[in-house]
Amino acid sequence: xxxxxxxxxxxxxxxRDWLAAEAVNLLDFFSLxxxxxxxxxxxxDREGEPMEGPKALxxxxxxxxxxVVGHLLGRPGSAEMIDHGMNFLKKGHRDDKFGGYxxxxxxxxxxxxxxxxxxxxxxxxxxxxxxxxxxxxxxEILADVSEVLDKRFWEEANGAVSEEYQRDWSPISxxxxxxxxxxxxxxxxxxxxxxxxxxxxxxxxxIASLIIDKHARSLGYRVAEHFKSDWSLDxxxxxxxxxxxxxxxxxxxxxxARLCLQLWVLGGKKLDWLKDAxxxxxxxxxxxxxxxxxxxxxxxxxxxxxxxxREKLWWPISEGIGAAAFLNAHAPSDFHEEWYRKxxxxxASNLIDQDFGGWMPELxxxxxxxxxxxxxxxxxxxxxxxxxxPLFPAEGSLTAxxxxxxx
Numbered sequence: 001x002x003x004x005x006x007x008x009x010x011x012x013x014x015x016r017d018w019l020a021a022e023a024v025n026l027l028d029f030f031s032l033x034x035x036x037x038x039x040x041x042x043x044x045d046r047e048g049e050p051m052e053g054p055k056a057l058x059x060x061x062x063x064x065x066x067x068v069v070g071h072l073l074g075r076p077g078s079a080e081m082i083d084h085g086m087n088f089l090k091k092g093h094r095d096d097k098f099g100g101y102x103x104x105x106x107x108x109x110x111x112x113x114x115x116x117x118x119x120x121x122x123x124x125x126x127x128x129x130x131x132x133x134x135x136x137x138x139x140e141i142l143a144d145v146s147e148v149l150d151k152r153f154w155e156e157a158n159g160a161v162s163e164e165y166q167r168d169w170s171p172i173s174x175x176x177x178x179x180x181x182x183x184x185x186x187x188x189x190x191x192x193x194x195x196x197x198x199x200x201x202x203x204x205x206x207i208a209s210l211i212i213d214k215h216a217r218s219l220g221y222r223v224a225e226h227f228k229s230d231w232s233l234d235x236x237x238x239x240x241x242x243x244x245x246x247x248x249x250x251x252x253x254x255x256x257a258r259l260c261l262q263l264w265v266l267g268g269k270k271l272d273w274l275k276d277a278x279x280x281x282x283x284x285x286x287x288x289x290x291x292x293x294x295x296x297x298x299x300x301x302x303x304x305x306x307x308x309x310r311e312k313l314w315w316p317i318s319e320g321i322g323a324a325a326f327l328n329a330h331a332p333s334d335f336h337e338e339w340y341r342k343x344x345x346x347x348a349s350n351l352i353d354q355d356f357g358g359w360m361p362e363l364x365x366x367x368x369x370x371x372x373x374x375x376x377x378x379x380x381x382x383x384x385x386x387x388x389x390p391l392f393p394a395e396g397s398l399t400a401x402x403x404x405x406x407x
Contacts, residue, residue, distance in 0.1 A: 023387035029357035054104040057119035061126035062381040068129040113167040117180035125187035159206030174229035250289025251316025257323035310365040318386035329394035
């Protein structure tokens, strides 16, 4: 670290207090009106008021995970949120007829009854997190979703999971996606920390090897999103703009940078390619994804490295902060510290909603609020973790590190 920068912001008490206060603000915003007494959690509008609509699996599970974090930190009220979410997982999303977890429900009935790897990854994360506090449903759900992932989704020959099925487990397509596998990597690490079962960690390493060491490395550390059933690249694919946008998504390069370092540490720092990949992924995301005119990361790029969707979303900034925090710990440099500060400056100036709370989810290219992709305020998960990851050692998942500090 240069004399000009001095000690990193993560070591400065004022910055740490600011991060903790913003984490509390996010918990408050996403808790006040979130509970639907009929089950699940409401999506919220900009002012934090409930919006009617389906309850999606990833939103339910992310709320559980984040409130486990809140509970571990000592936040009163988080236990009620965990109970509410875990009960909705078991009695709502869980498919008692065919097994697995349905994507969304509305008015207590299935809205989208497909079985998505993306959603099941977050069930594993929520159950792993809830098991750390001894929630009475956690052990059951953790065992159940682990079995579903193993028997329905995991493809041993490829070292990754398949993507999607009808409710009765009839295949929908031959599509294979990195997004679901990326989040499963995060969840598998959490399950390993919660249970000590090595298979979870081994599978996380295999997914990272396929998507990052094989494919991203060959593409100059640009992460390919879409693949065919044999895991050959499908760079012509165009699907759901929220979960499967065409082209490549720099925000996911940043997310993988942190996950690679976390996986490197959990694996005993034996796979040095993980650390090297994390450094390269972060730098490539800055070099190609950052808008040098207005700031912020372009949502997607085409394969000629030109902006494809120019919106600036909140979650790539959040993931960049988490990645920079891990890099400051394991590959310290002025570059990583400068970008840690620059990303927080951008978030404070453009994303944190000073009027109503929460973060603005989407900005136009010139940083004006827009709603091309998102309505209201999306769930707490990305911004909340961005606030807290820098406060704890970069040696594992957020939940595990909080527990370690509380011993």
